[in-house]
Amino acid sequence: MTSNQIQPSHAAQPLKFNPFDPEFHTNPYPIYHRFRHESPLHKISNFMGDQWLLTRFADVKFVLNDSRFCIDDLPKRLEQKSVYLKNNGEFSTLMQTISQWLFFLNPPDHIRLRGLFSNFFSARVVEGMRPQIQKIVDELLSNVQQAGVMDIIHDLACPLPATVTATLLGVPTQECDQIIQLAHDLFRVFDQPLSLQVYENLNQVALKFREYFSTLIAEREKKPKQDLLSHLIKAKNQSDKLNEDELLACCAMLFSVGQETTENFIGNSVLALLHHPDQMQKLKLEPKIITNAVEELLRYDSPVQLIARIAVEDVEIDRKTIQAGDRIHLCLGAANRDPAQFSDPDHLDLTRQQQHSLPFGGGIHYCLGAALARIQGQIAINTLVQRFSELKLNCHRLEWRNNIVLRGVNYLPVAFKIN
Numbered sequence: 373m374t375s376n377q378i379q380p381s382h383a384a385q386p387l388k389f390n391p392f393d394p395e396f397h398t399n400p401y402p403i404y405h406r407f408r409h410e411s412p413l414h415k416i417s418n419f420m421g422d423q424w425l426l427t428r429f430a431d432v433k434f435v436l437n438d439s440r441f442c443i444d445d446l447p448k449r450l451e452q453k454s455v456y457l458k459n460n461g462e463f464s465t466l467m468q469t470i471s472q473w474l475f476f477l478n479p480p481d482h483i484r485l486r487g488l489f490s491n492f493f494s495a496r497v498v499e500g501m502r503p504q505i506q507k508i509v510d511e512l513l514s515n516v517q518q519a520g521v522m523d524i525i526h527d528l529a530c531p532l533p534a535t536v537t538a539t540l541l542g543v544p545t546q547e548c549d550q551i552i553q554l555a556h557d558l559f560r561v562f563d564q565p566l567s568l569q570v571y572e573n574l575n576q577v578a579l580k581f582r583e584y585f586s587t588l589i590a591e592r593e594k595k596p597k598q599d600l601l602s603h604l605i606k607a608k609n610q611s612d613k614l615n616e617d618e619l620l621a622c623c624a625m626l627f628s629v630g631q632e633t634t635e636n637f638i639g640n641s642v643l644a645l646l647h648h649p650d651q652m653q654k655l656k657l658e659p660k661i662i663t664n665a666v667e668e669l670l671r672y673d674s675p676v677q678l679i680a681r682i683a684v685e686d687v688e689i690d691r692k693t694i695q696a697g698d699r700i701h702l703c704l705g706a707a708n709r710d711p712a713q714f715s716d717p718d719h720l721d722l723t724r725q726q727q728h729s730l731p732f733g734g735g736i737h738y739c740l741g742a743a744l745a746r747i748q749g750q751i752a753i754n755t756l757v758q759r760f761s762e763l764k765l766n767c768h769r770l771e772w773r774n775n776i777v778l779r780g781v782n783y784l785p786v787a788f789k790i791n
């Protein structure tokens with residue numbers, strides 16, 4: 373029996389979704405299998421109304437592509453919270469920032485804003501960044517090479533996406549450290565529910581992001597370059613395409629959503645390879661399989677586990693009625709391990725003939741940065757495996773992030789030899 377199969381102790385317990393449980397963080401897959409098997413459209417009724425947890429691949433894909441489900445109403449819920457707490461809490465900048473993020477926009481605003489980014493994030497343009505990304509990865513690995521030990525998160529997975537997003541947007545790379553911290557902090561907004569104190573802190577983070585980018589935008593207006601920021605400023609100056617608030621919000625969005633997702637992707641992938649030395653060896657001998665390998669690693673331990681939608685009208689799925697207004701949690705992590713879609717889904721096989729999987733969501737909100745994330749993963753993982761040998765885990769216990777949307781470890785110490 374592998375660790376991902378249902379253990380007898382699990383099977384005996386009542387079926388309960390508790391994403392805050394440390395045991396769940398360590399390995400959510402046995403629980404997902406139980407949900408998919410026993411209650412694939414699982415209704416959770418509480419003070420927030422009726423909510424659903426969907427774990428089957430086909431159901432998750434269906435909801436993502438059906439216009440009777442709209443994006444999550446997080447900005448609205450924040451607004452209600454701020455009205456309720458109006459004498460205590462002030463998070464207007466936070467609300468203003470996230471309400472302009474693509475995640476929370478519906479057409480036509482979604483189409484207008486997404487269109488401004490599409491070119492810069494297209495597979496073709498991102499492919500052109502390969503030499504720059506390779507240079508960043510080479511430098512990061514050179515920094516740790518002599519030591520023979522490194523923390524994959526701190527030394528590679530964290531600085532890489534920040535430096536790449538900074539390069540694309542046109543932010544000076546020496547200022548990345550302060551932005552990484554802000555990006556990490558702001559992403560917590562997805563992690564509900566949070567205390568008033570946390571919201572106030574997040575509001576401060578949103579203010580700092582705003583201040584930082586206001587200064588940079590003022591500089592870039594005087595001296596445009598060939599970067600994404602200059603392109604967006606140009607769009608802003610063509611009045612109806614983008615306003616100042618949207619521009620500031622989008623800059624914060626790109627850093628926040630591209631950071632921890634990619635970090636976890638690289639961390640989870642290296643961890644999966646450490647747990648499967650035969651697969652690591654296969655990649656070392658056949659570096660060409662990296663494109664396929666990255667798809668498999670994204671499926672096997674998806675960095676984004678949970679996303680949400682709201683039903684705009686009553687919808688029947690599998691003889692159950694999801695009512696207008698119900699919130700639906702789509703479990704991408706479970707969908708990507710569904711045996712109805714993937715044979716032997718708990719098995720990591722870097723040469724698996726890839727079926728369509730859902731690590732980047734689907735429908736109109738499909739991840740804007742998917743091509744960029746894939747290429748960063750391909751270069752980081754392949755360079756690590758080719759350049760170092762005898763890569764081994766260098767700690768006894770891993771600490772999983774206490775996050776319900778994302779899945780990843782806080783640190784991943786490894787030891788290695790130089791080839």
Ligand code: HEM
Pocket residue numbers: 474475476486533537625626627629630631633634637674675676679680731732733734736737738739740741742744745746
């Ligand atoms: C492996 C890394 C990544 C993963 C697993 C990931 C995953 C996702 C998922 C699941 C969604 C859909 C959310 C929903 O439908 O509710 C999404 C959307 C999005 N992602 Fe990513 N992402 C990654 C990297 C990036 C990067 C590097 C960027 C940009 C720098 C980025 C920017 C975005 C944006 C802007 C959206 C919203 C798109 C829209 O609503 O139209 N992501 N991502």
